[in-house]
Amino acid sequence: MEEPRKRARPGRVPAPAGRTSRPRQAEVARLAGVSQATVSLVLGARKQGATISEETRRKVLDAVRALGYVPDPAASRLAAARNNLLGVFSFTSTFPTDVQHSYYPFLVGVEQEAAARGYDLVLFTGSSTGGAGAAGPNALARVRLADGCLFLGRHAPAEELRRLVADGFPVVHLGRRDELEGLAWVGADYISASQEVVAHLAALGHRRIVLVREDDEAPASTDREHGFLKGLEEAGLPGGPAAVFRSADPERELTAERLRGWLDEGVTAFVAEETDTGDAWRALHGAAHFVGIDCPRDASLALLGSPPPDLAEEPVPTGFDIPRPQLGAAAVRMLAALVSGEEAAEPLVACTFRPGSTAGPAPARY
């Protein structure tokens, strides 16, 4: 009646001749002369009071080191435990050929913070290039292998994200994202930063300030406008629609005439928002140059963010910098908090004011 239990499974390659396969807890147990369960107890972060003698613990740990044992992440997860892996998912390639568009600056902080907290990172690439889970409707499912996952970029499909969140899987989105109920995110505090820039200009004596923004409903844009207007209000300056120039194509619509018009109306400072393309700043910068404005003598310019690479050589714009590494780190902190069930961490990261050289005292009127 004895069934042959140890028969080799045909589908499995029995490790290339002579080589030992990766060690399992069972092998550690054998070497230490204990049971597999004991190995698990020694290694695990005991929740209940299972007591292990010092002697046994030492034997097990020695065996672990001797064999170079490392727990299998899939098995840990299946058994409802942690595996100390945090996922990083980007819908587009994490390392695009064009460095400019990469998430590199964020990853700097992500890697550091993750390492500091004892997590390793798993890169899930969900791009059209194929990806491990094909590009099917469940491209995001793979991330469940990790303890939690960070999402980069605004392209993460809402439906699948919602599903992960609904299942209680720890998820953090890098970049504000309110429309998805229950989705945790971290983002830059554009409101305060924009407000600070306006305060700076006001302190320099500017009394009329105009914001140039693109036609965009992203939170990043509306937040800046919000902060801008708040800054005006705090300084007791005129706000309202007249203070905001909104254009879908600023490079064409922000004409020299329009700029002269503003100057004639007494506007002495201009603020542009930062966008992917940097068009608002480019347009503002170009028009000012065209009109022959000597900046910051005749008028001041400020940029709510960083300049596009092609304008990086120009005099440093007054404005603020988005601390990308810190954002990445904050995202990891929040994810770690979710994973371990702690209280959620702070979602907003402060931007740093950049004095720059495009803003100066308001010119004397007339």
Add this chain to the structure above:
Amino acid sequence: MEEPRKRARPGRVPAPAGRTSRPRQAEVARLAGVSQATVSLVLGARKQGATISEETRRKVLDAVRALGYVPDPAASRLAAARNNLLGVFSFTSTFPTDVQHSYYPFLVGVEQEAAARGYDLVLFTGSSTGGAGAAGPNALARVRLADGCLFLGRHAPAEELRRLVADGFPVVHLGRRDELEGLAWVGADYISASQEVVAHLAALGHRRIVLVREDDEAPASTDREHGFLKGLEEAGLPGGPAAVFRSADPERELTAERLRGWLDEGVTAFVAEETDTGDAWRALHGAAHFVGIDCPRDASLALLGSPPPDLAEEPVPTGFDIPRPQLGAAAVRMLAALVSGEEAAEPLVACTFRPGSTAGPAPARY
């Protein structure tokens, strides 16, 4: 004798009240009126010829859709005895603050190739910052949670690498590394590339060519010299020690006098190797400029590699480019081959010749 099999496991949260946890294959099977195995067969990419009727397949797929079934990656990978994870280990931080020193260009290719082959990447950092596995003497042990691991940079401790290799753990080193028996690596084919550059110069009529190299025993250096000499030989030009100028500090030792001496001896072309610092090229470039050489009219210059960033603006040097993304991709291919037990892939990656503008026809003699 009946054991209570379905008793709830205390450690598990029984899905937030009301909401059912996500479906399993078993539930799909129940709904479709088939067995769990059948569901697995329908969903899996059958390797063996298990045949399923169209009728059944449809029922299963309908049930899958109806329940919103998504496979659990932990279970899949555990059962398949394959995590589909490739490790990427760098001794220094994978994402240093200074992008210049990063492995970014390699990672571009690594990510693409890994994604195309269905692998996800696990990032391991061996720096002192810790990572999940502390920095102990077994810092490398953690990479075993992946199916195999790629090593970047020459700092990977030999002893531990040897251990991994000896244990049969699939390892690939990015960059040639012969001293470690059995270590698989991929590297650029500097020999052929250097040879090609010499051939190009010879075809332009140059009859005496000198190589400027630093004092370094790295394979990357010796390979270039090897290819350089081979190129001379093929072209029937004078080689030997006189054709190679080796210096630990070329910027000081490659003086104007020395350069003039070579020119007087009839040397019309100079080749520098690329190094971390780019000193050989910088020295050569500087001396030529100092002596007042009109390049490429009076003499030709070539660089065996890419110029350092600070000299990137100068006229593009004739030479070759190291296809870093391709190198990364080749490394992944080799690692994938090792993991799946296939035949090893090609370790050498061809460099691409870069015409540049610093080499031209040899000047008429006298």
Add this chain to the structure above:
DNA sequence: GCGCATTACTAATACGCATTAGTGATCCGG
């Protein structure tokens, strides 16, 4: 010196899926 704790383990089992060895049907050739 007997019951009851406590200590230090081990046996058994579940997690969700993939794989394979069956197992009835049905078909086919001679």
Add this chain to the structure above:
DNA sequence: CCGGATCACTAATGCGTATTAGTAATGCGC
């Protein structure tokens, strides 16, 4: 019309770990 082949599917089992119920072995109080 019978032995074998093919088809379509299911039962059973294993992957590696975490958890818990159980079990000897000892200690302790009265």
